[in-house]
Amino acid sequence: MSRLTAENLTLAYDQRVIAENLSVAVPDRSFTVIVGPNACGKSTLLRALSRMLKPTAGRVLLDGSVISSLPAKKVARTLGLLPQSSIAPDGITVADLVARGRYPHQGVLRQWSGEDERIVREAMESTGVGQLAERYVDELSGGQRQRVWIAMALAQQTPLLLLDEPTTYLDIQHQIDVLDLCAELHEEQGRTLVAVLHDLNHAARYASHLIAMKDGRVIAEGAPSDIVTAELVEDVFGLSCQIIDDPETGTPLVIPAARKPRAGTGAAAGARTEAATARS
């Protein structure tokens, strides 16, 4: 079952066509990750799924209805998005920013109910920013700030959450931290997550459903252990590699092939090749 599907999309910015006849279905309760080389259309697909980009042809369905025909606030109560770049307003506190996630549930009269308050507190607790509630967002580290934005998306309380490259610009420990948090939301809270990720190894480790894209087409989709092969990586990314089992998780781990020595690059390179041959 899929609450969120795309049927025969043509996606274009102005005249530039990014993808044609693209169809995907996001499995319910999955952690779906979209991967692919730069400019393959993965972020564009995510924008279309989150109704930021209107498809030139085809349609995106949310619970069986065309998403662009649904009231904006109603969609925002079902489908959340963590955009690639958001601006924290000057002088806003963590608690205030997270509270803004309640907007689609509020009205002119019902602006701040007890339920709002409780959900915002829970969102901050489950992302580990509860102690930062009174701090200003602009003085937090990049990793903390990303957690705050995720908390805001959580406060929106949507069963579906889309994340556009949530780990970009973060240090490696914060990348893992954010992905662990996503996995937690997926496993413990049963939310459906769709993320665009740059790092194939992160994708293979965390995704329950992987979509590999190239030139605006879906090349393969399925569980990472079923579809991540050396051929697929070569095909999608043009990278020759070995696939081994991740010693931590058993998921596929991509090991790029060693640099091929060019002819006549000197004794050092030759010696290294020799050593490699001897080892194998």
Added chain:
Amino acid sequence: MSSPVQSDKGRKTGRRVTPVRTGGGLSLRLDLRAVTVGVVLLVLALAASVALIGSGDYPMTPAEVLRTLTGGGDAGQQFIVQELRLPRVLVGLLVGAAFGIAGAVFQTVSRNPLGSPDVLGFGQGASVGALVVIVYFHGGTFAVAAGSVVGGVITGLAIFLLAWKRGIHGYRFVLVGIGAAAMLYAMVLYLLTKANIVEATRATTWMTGSLSGRDWSQVWPLAAVCAVLIPLALCYGRPLRMLEMGDDAAYALGVRVDRVRVVVLLAAVVLVASATAAAGPIAFVALTAPQLARRLTRSPGPNLLPAAVMGALLLVAADWSAQRLFGADQMPVGVLTGVLGGGYLIWLLVTERRAGRI
């Protein structure tokens, strides 16, 4: 990363936000500081109004002013207050409020403190409209006002069209506006060369922006515009606040980004044009009022209502100061706001530069 040790460092905000809830399902968040600031500014604006009514060639004490306003006082005082000075003060309050709230809308939408109507050429556009009426049609006060409204609204639409590229973006908007201001100023200068000395004097006085000689015929149209558009803008205050976080984030929260922007900007353009028609393009109130209000409330968001009250206070206080410093009706209020606002603009440019935003 969210270690408790780290969370103890840094500034604490100390803001008090009080939830207010009634049995009928009404619930609000009241930022005590913002509410207090709003009330204090309002009281100050009214006090400045009383002081302004009391000043002039026939000075009156605040007690006399209040007594006359509430129906007391002799016939002479009644005439001076009701017919001469009250309309002037009301125009001042309304113009200031309109500039303040319009400035807050523009700065929020462009996400830039410089994106305010006085920097973007609205004053110049309104001036072109007014000067065309003065120089070519020799129109009366009402015709000049109409000309300035037309000039201001056309300028607004032209800037939108030129800056529109899949929505409005801050920098584009500010840059197009600054370009428009320069071109429109050239047109103002051209029109002045075509004017005879009487027309030129009248045009220059109008362009300076002044509250002197305003009567009830200026109060009513402006009051009507404000009565409709200020509540409209306030209704859009919450979605406007979401826009601060970027289009995508606002859209994800269910804000109809383009519709909100078009509605609030149109409201702001009409408010600025109407205020300019009533008092001339009084400089820098729209630029400074939202920023000062924001610094006082220390609350994120467009702060629309505090900006409106701050605008009203600034304009009436500036008019009162001009009268105290230079004598009754010797100095148009636009000169004073120009000098003070220009200083503020320099300070703003320096701090924005330091913050790396320009």
